[in-house]
Amino acid sequence: MKKRTQLGLAISSVAYALGSAGVNAAELEITVTNATKGIYFTPLIVAAHSSDLFMFRTGQAASTEVEIMAEGGDISGLSTVIGNAGGVVIENPAGGILDPGVGTSFTLDSGDLEYLSLSAMLLPTNDGFVGLDSWKIPTTSGTYKATLSGYDAGTEANDEIASNMPNPPFITFGSGAIGVETTVTNAVVHVHPGNLGDADSAGGKSDLDSSSHRWLNPVATITIVVK
Template identity: 50%
Template sequence: MKPFKFGDKKFLVPALITPLLMAPMGISAAELDIKITNITSGLIFTPLLITGHTADNPLFHSGTSASAGLELVAESGSNDHLLTETTNAGAIAVNNPANGLLLPGDSVSTNISTSDNQMYLSIVGMILPSNDGFVGLDSWKIPTTPGTYNIRLNAYDAGTEANDELRASMPVPPPLSSGVLALGTNGTGVINTIPNDKVHIHPGSVGDFNPTGGISDINAAVHRWLNPVAAVTVTVR
């Protein structure tokens, strides 16, 4: 209460409190429905990791060195280390929503509830065949306005392994061991150095047309690709 003078009289007037000023600051909760589609004709996505996080807890950033967790995702398809890294830092995560591989043309849908300043959305998953390539969404700012938003995702190179394109240097799940997506054998290797050891846009595969030799075990007729590699639809409720 504070005094207010009118003429010769003083009155006590209650102080006004603006409700907005009393609300917790920095909170940005959101309910998200997420659909991810593999839009390539010959790439496979290993189990995806989706996180809602703060500005200082991304899964990756272009131009920086890959974390130990991201390196494991990009080279082996294992999310365990990166999942621990990001949840220990306070992020919320959905791991492996497709319950396995996401094949060319396939989609997976899931939902995530963010809170406590988790204003950014990130996604990663290894792309196969590749040495250290991954599909990625880097710290997409979650809109505050409800609606449906469409995003295209590029493939990135983790910069942790030379792109020799040899089957011995990458995971070979059943779709790559036989059938139309099968890798070749006996390649001599495309390169044996790492030109860029930071996370960067993946240059794509070189490949060749020799299934039992040549420089690469990647089939250029099946596995060659250009960005983008995935389509994401996010519905903010």
């Protein structure tokens, strides 16, 4: 049995209403939509790859590349690993941050690669991410739709303190929070519980606004047209 290599693409599960089939589906038209009220996606990384590779596994420790993506949105390490392993990579198809309620559409030529994965950090979170892990690309032409969930990389405590998260100018943080968590309580990749937040902008447990930054799964929708 071949050993599968973890690419470190921190991503979420797609509801397997997507279906599956064989290989050699050359051209895919993909639309990813941010389905949240107040959570932003950092630049996406989307990849077609072989069965010898995978992006992440729930219940397993995140790779260094997943950790870097999930905590800071940097996809360069993932792109390098995937490319070196023979995958086809599309970086940042939305041309930057994907805002709440906004979608991005793009094409990907998967050639004879059998699986599709994607990932992006969720902002504001400590180490949350959205994505798709090793979806088997159908050979049957058609349109496949599903929802994507958010995952926790398990690499950083979900303290929700502003100084421990990226601080882009389009997000308004509170200050003075004591932290929701102080230590990592689950050190492997797992389904994210969502932000807690609070209504105290000058203290409390969280520097996040519960009226806009609290979220539950799913966090995105995906449509894949197989040509």
